[in-house]
Amino acid sequence: MDPERPLASWIGSDRLEDRVVPTLTLILRTPGCSWRRCRMCSYRHEQHGTLEEAERLVRGQLAWVENEHGGREYDYVKVFSSGSLLDPGEVPPPALDAIGDAFRGKTLLVESRPEFVDRERVAGLAARVDTGRSANPVQVAIGLETTNDMVREKSIDKGFSFSMYLNAVREARAAGARVKAYLLHKPLFLTESEALMDMERSITDVSPHADLISMNPCTVQRNTELERHWRQGAYRPPYLWSVLSILLGAQRHVSADPLGGGRRRGPHNCGACDREIVDAIRSYSLEADRSRLVEAMAIPCDCKREWEFVLEHERPYCLPLTR
Amino acid sequence: MRLEIRSRDGLARTGALIHDDQVLQSPCAADVQALFPSLSSRFLENVPLSAGESFTDAWLVSGNEPHTVHPASSLEVPRGEALMVANWNSALANPAAYVRYLVALKERLPPDAAWYAPAAAIPSNAALLAWSGFDLFDRTGPDLATAQRRFLLPEGEFKEGAMGCGYCDCPGCAAGDLLNHNRLALDRELALVRWYIRKGRIRDLIDGRCRHDSSSVAIVRLIDQHYQFIEPRTPVTGPIPFRANSSEALSRPEVRRFAERVLSRYRPARTDTVVLLPCSARKPYSVSRSHRLFANAIRGRAHEVIVTSPLGCVPRETELCYPAAHYDVPVTGHWDAEEVAVISEILASYLERHGFRRVIAHLEGGALSVARVAAERAGVSLETTVVGERPTGDGSLAELDTALDGNLHRHEDPLRGLALFQFDRELTSTGLRVRGRYPDIQYLRNRAPLFGIDARLGSLRPSFEGWSLLGDAYRVVIDDFVPQGDILAPGVLEGDPRIRPGDEVFVVGPSACATGRAAMSLDEMLRSRRGVAVRRRKVMKREH
Numbered sequence: 001m002d003p004e005r006p007l008a009s010w011i012g013s014d015r016l017e018d019r020v021v022p023t024l025t026l027i028l029r030t031p032g033c034s035w036r037r038c039r040m041c042s043y044r045h046e047q048h049g050t051l052e053e054a055e056r057l058v059r060g061q062l063a064w065v066e067n068e069h070g071g072r073e074y075d076y077v078k079v080f081s082s083g084s085l086l087d088p089g090e091v092p093p094p095a096l097d098a099i100g101d102a103f104r105g106k107t108l109l110v111e112s113r114p115e116f117v118d119r120e121r122v123a124g125l126a127a128r129v130d131t132g133r134s135a136n137p138v139q140v141a142i143g144l145e146t147t148n149d150m151v152r153e154k155s156i157d158k159g160f161s162f163s164m165y166l167n168a169v170r171e172a173r174a175a176g177a178r179v180k181a182y183l184l185h186k187p188l189f190l191t192e193s194e195a196l197m198d199m200e201r202s203i204t205d206v207s208p209h210a211d212l213i214s215m216n217p218c219t220v221q222r223n224t225e226l227e228r229h230w231r232q233g234a235y236r237p238p239y240l241w242s243v244l245s246i247l248l249g250a251q252r253h254v255s256a257d258p259l260g261g262g263r264r265r266g267p268h269n270c271g272a273c274d275r276e277i278v279d280a281i282r283s284y285s286l287e288a289d290r291s292r293l294v295e296a297m298a299i300p301c302d303c304k305r306e307w308e309f310v311l312e313h314e315r316p317y318c319l320p321l322t323r
Numbered sequence: 324m325r326l327e328i329r330s331r332d333g334l335a336r337t338g339a340l341i342h343d344d345q346v347l348q349s350p351c352a353a354d355v356q357a358l359f360p361s362l363s364s365r366f367l368e369n370v371p372l373s374a375g376e377s378f379t380d381a382w383l384v385s386g387n388e389p390h391t392v393h394p395a396s397s398l399e400v401p402r403g404e405a406l407m408v409a410n411w412n413s414a415l416a417n418p419a420a421y422v423r424y425l426v427a428l429k430e431r432l433p434p435d436a437a438w439y440a441p442a443a444a445i446p447s448n449a450a451l452l453a454w455s456g457f458d459l460f461d462r463t464g465p466d467l468a469t470a471q472r473r474f475l476l477p478e479g480e481f482k483e484g485a486m487g488c489g490y491c492d493c494p495g496c497a498a499g500d501l502l503n504h505n506r507l508a509l510d511r512e513l514a515l516v517r518w519y520i521r522k523g524r525i526r527d528l529i530d531g532r533c534r535h536d537s538s539s540v541a542i543v544r545l546i547d548q549h550y551q552f553i554e555p556r557t558p559v560t561g562p563i564p565f566r567a568n569s570s571e572a573l574s575r576p577e578v579r580r581f582a583e584r585v586l587s588r589y590r591p592a593r594t595d596t597v598v599l600l601p602c603s604a605r606k607p608y609s610v611s612r613s614h615r616l617f618a619n620a621i622r623g624r625a626h627e628v629i630v631t632s633p634l635g636c637v638p639r640e641t642e643l644c645y646p647a648a649h650y651d652v653p654v655t656g657h658w659d660a661e662e663v664a665v666i667s668e669i670l671a672s673y674l675e676r677h678g679f680r681r682v683i684a685h686l687e688g689g690a691l692s693v694a695r696v697a698a699e700r701a702g703v704s705l706e707t708t709v710v711g712e713r714p715t716g717d718g719s720l721a722e723l724d725t726a727l728d729g730n731l732h733r734h735e736d737p738l739r740g741l742a743l744f745q746f747d748r749e750l751t752s753t754g755l756r757v758r759g760r761y762p763d764i765q766y767l768r769n770r771a772p773l774f775g776i777d778a779r780l781g782s783l784r785p786s787f788e789g790w791s792l793l794g795d796a797y798r799v800v801i802d803d804f805v806p807q808g809d810i811l812a813p814g815v816l817e818g819d820p821r822i823r824p825g826d827e828v829f830v831v832g833p834s835a836c837a838t839g840r841a842a843m844s845l846d847e848m849l850r851s852r853r854g855v856a857v858r859r860r861k862v863m864k865r866e867h
Contacts, residue, residue, distance in 0.1 A: 150367065154382055189369040189382075232420060233413040234371030302472065309470035313463055315362065316369035317391060317409035318442035321467055323416075 003067055004029070004060030007046065007082075011069060015255065015286055016076045016107060023076040024069060028061055030054055030090050033083030035113065037157045039188055042221035043082035051089065058095035062102045078109040078141075086112035086121055086140070096121070100128030109139040109180065114160055114168030117142070122175035139212070140172040145184040146198050147205035155187035162205075169209045181210035185217045185246065185256075185267075186238040188226055191314040192307070195238055199246045203254055213252070217243050217267035219260040230265075236320035238267045240277040241297075241307040247284060248293045255285035264323075270303035324358070324388065324405040326437040326458060328854050330521045331824060331843060333557050334429065334456035337520040340405075340437050349437070350453040350516060352444055352509050355461040359405075361387040372410050372424055389439045389459075394427040402852050405437040405459065411452075412442040412464075418541035425455055426552045434843075435812070435851040442467075446477045446508040450532045451539050453516045454525050455546075460513075465505035475505045477512045479535045524562045530569045547574045554580055555844045558825040559745075560780040565646035568653055572633045573665050577646055582635045582669045586676065588747045589641055589740065591626045596681040596730055597674075598723070601690050601714055602631035606648040607762055607778070609639070613715045617685065620720040624730035625683070628673070630690045632662045635669030640740025643762050645781035658689030663696060670697035681706060685714050685723050738766055738774060741783040745827070746796045782827060787838065787863060790829040797822060799841070799848070799857055801832035809859050810839065812851035820845050830857055837862040 007027040014023035031054050032047035049057050079099060083090045091099075100108070108129045117140055126138040144165045145156055152158045169179050183202050186195035203213060217238050220230045229235045240261065247254055258281050260266020262274030269277065280296035283289070306322060314321045326349065329338040340347040342358055356362050368384045368391070376395045383398060385391050389407035390400045400406045408428060414421040437458045444452055444460035445468060452460065468475050472483040476490070486496060486504065493511070495504030519528040533539035546553055557576040565577065572578060591597070598621060603611035608629055609618065621627065627639035637647045658666075674682060674697060683706045684694040691707070698705040708726050710718035742750040756767040762778035766789075773789040776782075785793060799818040801810060810830055822828055822845040830837040839857040841848075848856040 154367070189371070190367070191369070194367060229371055229373050232371070232373035233416050234373045234410065305470045305472075306467070309467055313442075313466065315441070316365055316367060317362070317407060318412050318463065319369055319371075319410060320413065321442060321463070 003064035005064055006061040011072055014076055020286055021076050022074040024074045025078045028081045030081040034087055034089055035159055039157050039225040042224050046082035055092050055095040059098050076107045077103045080111045084112035084116045085110035086116040100125045104129055105131045107134055107137055109141055111141040114142050114164045117168035117171045119171040119175040122172050122177050126176055136178045138177040139180050140177045141180040143182045147202040155189045178211040180212035181206045183215040185215050191319050193311045196242050203250050213254045215254050215256045217258050220265040239307045240267050240269045244293055244297050253288045256281050273299050273301035324437050325403050332520045332523050332525045335454050335520045335525045337517045349458040351513055352460040352462055359389055394424040405439055407439040411440040418538050418545055421542050422545040426549055434847045435853050446475045446512040447479045449512045450516050450528050454529045462506055465509050469502040469505050475508050527566050559823045560645045560825040563649045564651035565649045567633050567650050578633050584744050586672055589743045591677055593626050594677050594679050596625040597679040598625045598627050599684045599686055599694050600629050601686055602629050607642045616715050620724040623732040623734045624727040635666045636673050639735045641744045643781050644744045648781050663693050667693045667696035671700035674701040674703055683708055683726055745783050746793050748793050748796055797828050799828050799830045801830055803833040805835040806837055806859055806862050809855040810857040812848050812854050812856040815848040815856050818845045835862055835864050
């Protein structure tokens with residue numbers, strides 16, 4: 001098997017069962033997402049090989065990872081592709097089996113759209129990973145984005161409903177897997193306050209139906225519909241103040257990765273206070289220490305008045321008020 | 324909300340916004356959420372200006388006043404109700420898109436509705452927005468600036484500290500109240516905007532205001548470039564003087580229209596010899612000292628054309644037409660490359676089109692360079708008659724006189740020039756009686772007045788008898804009624820698509836005919852349900 005480099009792979013830290021553990025994150029090349037319509041997603045341009053070549057491609061990447069990271073300690077593996085690991089039309093069953101085998105004994109997270117979360121498939125994967133070390137060795141991550149079907153359709157064009165997500169949760173849990181919900185903070189066409197309320201509501205609504213919640217503040221990725229609107233001045237990523245406010249208001253720990261934080265294409269404030277707030281959010285995501293959020297929220301920056309004004313006065317017919 | 328337009332100036336208009344028992348002088352800033360409480364209950368309705376047709380069709384929500392409109396949507400707006408161009412605030416930083424959206428919206432949506440631009444206006448862009456044809460604004464802009472600690476002036480946005488510089492003594496500044504200052508600054512600028520629109524001078528204000536912001540300059544230039552869109556909306560007569568003080572003057576619709584009419588409507592009565600002459604500060608040219616000297620030398624022995632910036636070339640017979648007798652330019656003696664290029668192009672087309680046997684340039688300096696470039700492009704040889712430095716010098720005048728030896732005498736006919744330029748109709752004053760002193764003259768046949776020249780407006784004013792010589796040019800066809808006063812837009816059935824605001828028109832209907840001046844373009848007459856279409860001068864009942 002020729003080793004083949006994945007799109008990305010790195011060892012970092014992540015939160016698992018209330019501990020911070022070394023984690024391998026792996027983004028695999030696959031034939032790509034079967035949906036490819038989401039307005040903010042640039043991964044839809046990642047298409048590698050045909051379905052027939054997919055197994056060889058996946059095995060090659062696993063071999064590369066073994067060469068690269070085989071000697072390193074890690075307990076948690078998170079595997080992504082530009083689509084769904086559980087989609088047999090993207091990752092053929094033997095390739096999924098190979099992934100399970102490669103990370104036997106670890107906790108394995110795989111991301112998938114809900115329509116591909118099938119209890120047999122998840123159970124099969126769990127059987128390969130399971131060594132009895134963990135009660136729930138497999139986590140299924142689903143990009144639910146929001147619990148509001150109208151927002152998901154209009155602002156994202158995601159192509160599934162909250163009820164389809166709930167069905168996927170039942171399937172995954174029946175197979176003994178845990179479920180991680182990804183939420184998207186401020187997709188297109190929302191005011192700052194609509195986006196904030198959308199996340200508050202989504203966290204509340206999804207809580208009984210997710211073991212882990214991660215909220216991604218939206219970033220402007222290249223070659224997307226979102227980028228086109230952003231270039232026309234029709235979109236502004238969320239304020240970091242909003243991110244803080246949502247995390248602080250949540251009844252449970254919600255992690256957030258402010259990718260591109262402080263940059264024009266990512267969640268940002270005025271530029272002066274951004275770094276400190278991004279650090280606080282990252283730290284909270286990992287350590288779950290609320291005091292970091294409380295401290296960050298108390299940073300005395302002038303732009304907080306602007307954010308408060310925008311929350312109150314930005315309306316769906318005059319957005320964005322700021323850049 | 325109803326809009327009663329009192330004056331139009333291009334896309335801009337001023338008048339009254341009438342809402343329940345409130346009357347607001349427009350354009351103005353108001354608490355729009357209080358005027359339209361339904362605005363507060365709009366959620367998740369955003370459709371950005373950059374959205375395409377299918378997204379807009381699927382997601383645009385309309386039905387409540389002010390009615391949301393979108394450049395890619397074909398949704399209609401109920402008559403007499405206000406419309407809102409949602410997210411117009413996001414267009415300002417994007418000149419090309421701003422103009423593209425504006426053209427699409429203005430060409431489709433009712434011109435007589437109140438146009439609301441949400442969260443867009445601050446003092447430094449209020450004139451531009453009003454010039455673009457918006458009537459109603461809110462105070463989100465000044466209030467946001469206050470939250471950002473910015474001090475707003477018509478000249479731009481400054482840090483809060485500028486408040487202490489002593490420039491403004493409004494009650495807000497006196498009390499150190501930034502919010503109050505920012506709101507008052509917007510109100511004050513809009514009061515000035517209304518005054519400029521009433522005077523027909525909004526372009527003068529814009530030409531100055533836009534300089535503080537590159538996007539504003541770009542928007543002005545791009546709208547000028549949309550000539551087919553802006554020209555029909557531009558009045559045929561305008562402010563006096565016509566201030567051609569910026570480099571954009573060359574592309575202003577009035578200037579381009581003048582050149583196009585000279586080239587397409589006007590034709591010289593003789594093509595044996597053309598003399599190219601310099602312009603004069605005093606207008607019309609022929610009453611100036613220098614042109615009286617030229618006239619003495621030429622004595623009607625050639626076709627006369629004045630070479631000038633920014634108009635290009637002005638045949639003597641059209642020297643009264645707006646803005647030839649009305650423009651003012653900064654005189655430095657220097658012609659820049661853009662002027663030379665644009666004006667020589669116009670002159671070359673004129674020379675090519677009419678095939679003059681001799682072309683005499685009685686010019687010096689930049690104007691002479693223009694003539695040389697034009698002659699070369701047109702493939703004609705140029706005779707020059709200026710000796711030494713000055714066209715008005717004795718030597719130059721003698722040279723010009725001699726050059727025309729043997730040419731036939733034939734006097735220029737202002738009636739002919741004006742009729743061609745204004746109505747695209749060839750008339751002659753031969754056989755008519757002329758009364759008055761140029762340029763304020765009247766043409767009569769027997770004792771009946773046919774045409775008067777309104778030198779101030781630069782136009783010909785036909786009587787009923789005069790209109791009978793103009794065929795069906797510039798007619799407005801009305802319904803079966805006898806106008807008791809001005810003719811209102813709903814009464815207009817059809818007309819000459821060449822009609823622009825300010826044009827002399829002939830109104831005809833089954834029961835009456837009338838003379839008057841158009842208050843709007845024909846297109847706007849047909850698309851409006853209210854407002855004065857033609858200011859009536861005289862009316863005559865017709866016998867059935």
